[in-house]
Amino acid sequence: MTTRDEAFRRIVRTVALLNLGYFAVEFAVARTIGSVSLFADSVDFMEDAAVNFLILAAMGWTRQRRAKVGMALLPWAASCSAETLIPDFPNGL
Numbered sequence: 001m002t003t004r005d006e007a008f009r010r011i012v013r014t015v016a017l018l019n020l021g022y023f024a025v026e027f028a029v030a031r032t033i034g035s036v037s038l039f040a041d042s043v044d045f046m047e048d049a050a051v052n053f054l055i056l057a058a059m060g061w062t063r064q065r066r067a068k069v070g071m072a073l074l075p076w077a078a079s080c081s082a083e084t085l086i087p088d089f090p091n092g093l
Contacts, residue, residue: 009059016052019045 023045030038058066 005059009056012052012056012059016049016056019049019052023049 023042026038026042026045029035030042058069061069
């Protein structure tokens with residue numbers, strides 16, 4: 001692993017941990033004051049942290065393994081997109 005790869009790995013790890021920390025703080029505040037919008041935003045931070053940790057893990061994988069994991073995650077990602085669009089239709093799909 002090159003110095004550049006190590007630096008990138010360190011940056012991704014830091015961002016993941018920061019996102020996880022932001023999730024924890026915002027989640028705690030949302031529960032304390034009963035804010036649904038803060039709760040929703042905290043879940044977004046948790047998702048960001050999960051993606052960062054996946055990127056961190058994938059950095060050590062081969063290209064073939066990254067491709068297989070990407071294809072395995074495709075149906076999940078597509079379903080998330082569909083769930084976002086469905087409320088825009090008056091009677092669903």
